[in-house]
Amino acid sequence: MTFAQSPISYLDHAATTPMVPEAIEAMNATMLQGGNPSSLHGSGRAARRTVEEARELVGRLLGARPSEVVFLSGGTEADNLAVKGLYWSRRTADPARRRVITSVVEHHAVLDPLTWLAKDEGAVVDLAAVDRECRLDLDAFGAQLEHMPSDVALVSCMWANNEVGTVQPVAEVVARAAEHGIPVHSDAVQAVGYLPVDFAASGLDAMSVSSHKIGGPTGVGALVVRREVEAVPLLHGGGQERDLRSGTLNTAAIAAFAAALEVTVGRRVAESARLEALRQRLVDGLRTAVPEAVVNGDPQAGPQHRLPHVAHVTFPGAEGDSLLMLLDAQGIECSTGSACTAGVPQASHVLLAMGMEEPAARGSLRFSLGHTTTEADVDRLLAALPGVYERACAAARVGVRT
Template sequence: MTGIYLDHAATTPMLPAVRDVMFSCMTGGFGNASSLHGFGRRAKATIEDARATIAEAIGCSPREIIFTSGGTESDNLALFGAAALAQGKRRIVTTAIEHHAVLHSCAQLERQGFEVRYIPVHKTGQLQWEALERAIDQDTLLVSVMYGNNEVGTLQPIARIAELARQRNILFHVDAVQALGYCDIDLSALPVDLMSFSAHKLGGPQGVGALYCSSRVKLGAQMFGGGQERKRRAGTENVAGIAGFAAAVAQSLQFREQRQQNARLLRQMMQDELARSLPEHAFVVNGHPDEAERLPHILNVSFPGISTETMLMRLDLEGIAAASGSACSSGALETSHVLLAMGLEPEVAGSAIRFSFGDGNTEREIIAAARTVATIFKSLRNKS
């Protein structure tokens, strides 16, 4: 495929080291990790090596890692697994801007009789602290807040929430799917109970992820079958996927700073070039204005007067892949719940485009993409 890929928050190209590890697993080590023979033992050893690599990278014990089929399953396992052992507590607290893997799980838990409180956010996308403090009480089982938002990149005050939750004896789940690979996650210093990860956001394969589950926490299994993953997640493990995930984590640890800097540079370059190529007030940047309070690889921009769908289609015709950020698995775009929760006017929310950068992007691509956006903008404006 040729073109300019600016949708790394949706998925990333697989790293060559990941591909190599997976290829050798699939061709040389095809055993079932539950089998007692040599093939099985080798597969098991591959999984345990991967578990140790990932655990070391995020500062936890290997026993605290549960491999899953990705971020969605990890979020589901965290929420439904905690709810299964609620011991009478009926309240869950989350934010209005979580990924649908959390929000739709919460909606299902509401149907099962739980009360869910959705904390509003400021215009920057950061949660309203006082509202969080007010929302939690002795009936609260779990607080679930994402590390960094997948649409606008805003980071949440995870360490501060973790302290609060621990003081009040409430479980704390963090969806860190977009953060792994860009943020320094050290669970030995962070009192979080559950944390979700996904391999394909950092150069690993699609369809594999992990849930960190602190040894303090008991989780009700959501899949029933074999005794894999210490009876917390039944099913034959995706050995090649897990090995690929660990290879991606190892690389991201080695190159994290470089990757952060590169993404920051590309993001700024895109924003500057848009400003140079477009008339004043033609676009607004959504999210947190402070670099320290956002993920480096996501730039969310609105072009009021031009719908998200129109801009995305025109960009696609020019070979540029960007996104709306909101769920569009049905093919139809909905206005982003994240941008609406941030209080953006419907016209601003309905014209937002998410550009997300990755290792393979070059400065030339970014300049070309920004200029193409400007050309499309001007041609559409001239028509209206």
């Protein structure tokens, strides 16, 4: 099968997904209005109205009260505010609470702030193990929690892993932490729009969400945080957003974020089923295209097991970077993992934590599907993979000899 040099087959939606038309329309319309939502004149009040209507919509779609939605710049800031803000608040109330329990496979937007807190703030970071499918080991987590719950400041457990797509047992984590009055944060950036996410029902104290993963613009997101939870802000200034996030609000981006969320959540059931079918087409095709390939993560579908749009694959004997660039040369775009750590030639911490050997971890790719993905995109990938894999393995063999 051959393909004309035409459109790009974009299979990296977990890194960012193209904006949906409704979000673009909302953003354009709001940008033409102007006005600072903190100003008291007519334009300011109109901008404030747009922000508050977006807040109400986001809250309703995520199962939260509007007052629990704090707008900020995206998932990374939301994770930092949750982890640092909750830690500082809890430690101030009780200096003995210096331990933070989190999974070893968290996004770097959680792990790196914790590393900083350990280095500069005296925090003790307790990493909870995962199994070979990337799911949190609840027995190990429970033992860590029960060891000395009085010194735990907070727990952070992602809703779904950004690299292999495994859904984490957030409900069980919340239930166990609640027994000791310990707040729980979850990075739900990859879950929203693909899984049923209800903040109130989850029992979480804080939850991170990002706009550009669901068809909205980059540079905007939200930390959903219960009103009863106290957190120390990272930024100080005008006191916007409950004093948790000072700074002039990006009205147009917030409007577009809300519009994208409405579209994505509204079509979630049908779209998740469509993407699961496309993913299965990809996985089934791999058996013929590259029989050596190994699909990682939970093999089962469904909101308790795995994201419907992510296929993480190991190609034995090849380097992921070589595979990526060879596919890119043919107009097929994917990822070796999280785009936030792209360009760093090292094995994924997620795959290593799953028990994968480093050579295998370095020879893995993430294919993530989205609202622009078609059967033709999947077929194009499957047609290209045999030749690409052969060339990448040959390059790896040369590298070993030299």
